[in-house]
Amino acid sequence: MTANKKTPLMKIIVIAIVSALVGGGIVMSLGDFSANSTTTASSKKAEKKPLYWVGPMDANYRRDKPGKSPMGMDLIPYYGDDGKGPDAGKGTIRVNPDVINNLGVRTATAKITNLHSRIDTVGYVAYNEDKLVHIHPRVQGWVEKLYVKAEGDMVTENQPLYDIYSPELVNAQEELIIALDRKNKRLISAAKNRLVALQIPQITIDKLLKNRQVQQRITFYAPQSGVIENLNIREGVFVKPGTTIMAIGDLSEVWIEAEVFERQASEVITGTPVTMTLDYLPGKTYAGKVDYIYPTLDAKTRTVKVRLRFDNKNGDFKPNMFAQVSIHTNGDAALLIPKEALIRTGNQDRVVLALGEGSFKSIAVTVGRYDNQNVEILSGLSAGEKVVSSAQFLLDSESSKSSDFKRMNHGAAETASNGNDMAGMDMSGDTSTQKIPSAMVNGTVISVMKDHRMVTIDRDAIAKWDKEAARVDFIVDESVDMSLFTPDTYLMFTFEIRDGDFVIVSSMPMSNNQDKGE
Incomplete structure (x- = not known):
């Protein structure tokens, strides 16, 4: 009886073991199939070939094999649109x-x-005009003796400057x-007041009251210590009211x-705090503040x-010296991106938005202030979004062909559905900015004036304006890095015509031999 009960139990155990082995084999087979399927799909994706090759700066230049653009x-x-990766509407491209x-x-x-911008500019040392005294005679007469001989002479307060003979002073x-x-x-009071009005020194009036002797020549003295400037007289010169005899500048503050x-x-x-350096004192920096804005x-x-x-007080600064000035503006919170990520054209400013998984799209942005590395974005971007900061011109040349230049708002499906209705509309920016004439052209840098942000370039011909090649002086916009411009550099650049000036708003160096067609 016991033996019969054990037999069915053993059968159940054997059946369970066999079932487990068979099930495991099926699972393993499915796993192998899945892995093989993934490998096959990856291989197919890796084997995908480009549809065509396109020029990085001219989207209309296409070839069926690799090569060089004009x-x-x-x-x-x-590679075309494989239907994978994020899609932010028209103009989205996908790159291998x-x-x-x-x-x-x-x-x-x-x-x-915080945007802590630094404005680098140049300045010139000048007299503190609050402490600059101009000396003019109140009477006409002849300069009999001149005690200072040249501009730049130092004088102290009450030091004799010149003697003058004037019949009017004698009569007074x-x-x-x-x-x-x-x-x-x-009468005494009136006579004394007249002498004071004629600027006769008090020491001369006191001497006259004491001795009662008329002086034919009156000596005039320095009203303050300083440096002689604008010395316009010599001994024997006839002067009259309104003649500028000289000026005395106090150099204790400039x-x-x-x-x-x-x-x-x-x-x-x-x-606003500023720092300043002088060419004749290298390595020395002076700190100050903005005193007045004209x-x-x-x-x-x-x-x-x-x-x-x-x-x-140390006398380091001398009038008319050249100075390099850095104005450190107060920083406030702003949405910033690297300056090199911004693409400036004649019609609009834009960036290439990195959507992830190889997807990119050109979008229009509104630009605010700059500092040395960053640019403020007023609209068009949100904090946390990624933009392309290198090779963005190549991506933009493809995306901008069909882009609506709008950033897709998260969850805004209506914007995507209305995209086709806006296909015929010009979304390139405000019509007022489109009136600025601009052109993209190649050229060779001839000379650079870095401090003035000016360059001379032998530019190529501009076909759309029917302009032949010419040597032109350009102003470089503050948003463009001046280090891109060195003599003999061959580059491609975009410039705008602003108030009669040619202003470079973007630039990219190019290889000398190939890009010149040699």
Whole structure:
């Protein structure tokens, strides 16, 4: 009886073991199949070939094999839309990871941080006009003796400057003596007041009251210590009221007059800290503050003049010296991206948005202030989004062909559905900005004036304006890195015509031999 009960139990155990082995085999087979399927799919993806090759700066230049564009740049393979990866609407492109690596694509994240911009400019040392005294005679006469001989001579307060003979001064002294002889207080007071009005020194008046002798030559003295400036007389010269005899400048404190561009003027306020260096004292830095901002704009240079005040007790600063000035503006929170990520064209400013998984899209942005490394984005981007900071021109040349230049809002499906209705509309920006004439052209740098942000370039012909090749002076916009411009560099650049000036708004160096077609 016991043996019969054990037999069914053993059968159940054997059946369970066999079932487990069979099930495991099925699972393993399915796993192998899944792995093989993944490998096959990956192989197919890896074997995918480009549809065509396109010029990086001219999307209409296409070839069926690798090669060079008319500008001498390597053609970029285009793989088409595989339907995978994020889609932010019209203009979204997808690039093979190998191509991304070969192009050296780098991205940066838009961040909200303080914008501590530094405005680098030049300035000139000038007299503190609050302590600059101009000396003019109140009477006409002849300079009999001149005690200072040249501009730049140091004088101290009450030091003799010049002697003058004037019949009017002689008559004024005689009137005082007559009033004294008559002992008429009213006449005495009137005569003394006249001598004071004619700027006769008090020491001379006291001597006249004591000795009652008329002096034919009156000596005039320095009203303050300082340096002689604008010495316009010599001994024997006839002078009259209104003649500038000389000026005396106090150099214990000086002004530095600098200029900032119109776009930067709003960042500078009274009290903004500044640092300054002088060419003749290398390695020495002076700290000061903005003392005054002039209320008018120079119509020719489009700059605003600012005044800095520096102590000069050591005599380091001399009038008309050249100074390098850095104005450190107060930082406030702003949405910033690297300056190199911004693409500036004649119609709009834009960036290439990195959507992830090899997807990119050009979008329009509104630009605010700049500092040395970053640019403020007023609209078009959100904090945390990634933008392309290297090789963005190549990606933009493909995306901008069909892009609506709009950033897709998260969850805004209606925007995507309405995209086709806006296909015929110009979304390139405000119509007012489109009126600025601009052109993209190649050229060779001839000379550079870095401090003035000016370059001379032998530019190629501009077909759309029917302009032949010519040597032209350009102004480089503050947003463009001046280090890109060195003599004999061959580059491609975009410039705008602003108020009759040619202003370079973007630039990219190119290989000399290939890009010139040699």
